[in-house]
Amino acid sequence: MADFKDFLPIMAEKLGEHDFMAELCKGFRLLADPRLGLITLESLRRNSGLLGLDSLTDSELRSMMQEGDLDGDGALNEHEFCVLMIRLSPSFMDEAYKWLNETLVNDLEEILTKK
Numbered sequence: 001m002a003d004f005k006d007f008l009p010i011m012a013e014k015l016g017e018h019d020f021m022a023e024l025c026k027g028f029r030l031l032a033d034p035r036l037g038l039i040t041l042e043s044l045r046r047n048s049g050l051l052g053l054d055s056l057t058d059s060e061l062r063s064m065m066q067e068g069d070l071d072g073d074g075a076l077n078e079h080e081f082c083v084l085m086i087r088l089s090p091s092f093m094d095e096a097y098k099w100l101n102e103t104l105v106n107d108l109e110e111i112l113t114k115k
Contacts, residue, residue, distance in 0.1 A: 009089060021082065027051060028081040038075035041065050 011020055030050045033043040044061050048054050056064070068076050068084030076084065 024082045024085055025078060027085070028076075028078045031081070036075070038077055039065075039081060040075045 011023060015023060028039065031039045031044055031047045033040050036043075041062060044053075044065065045058065048056060048061065053061075064084070065074075065076065067087075068080045070080050070083070071077075
């Protein structure tokens with residue numbers, strides 16, 4: 001069975017950018033602590049089954065939280081969650097690396113032809 005992250009590129013293609021981001025935000029709200037408006041380790045542990053993540057261990061959940069916690073507050077806000085979901089998708093990251101490589105090659109060629 002494919003992991004949730006494997007479906008992200010398919011969802012993005014079918015839904016378009018705006019609706020895809022709306023779906024990611026819905027996923028955030030499912031996992032977030034409603035009082036805090038943030039995903040905490042406790043809320044992730046409690047709600048992870050809703051997104052098919054119930055097989056993850058506490059250690060894996062903790063690692064996921066640490067990887068996504070860009071501001072170091074111990075919780076994930078909506079922006080951090082969306083960034084993390086995209087970063088965890090191999091297809092999205094492969095495409096980003098390809099774009100970066102193409103840009104670097106083009107920039108280098110431009111620099112070399114100016115000399």
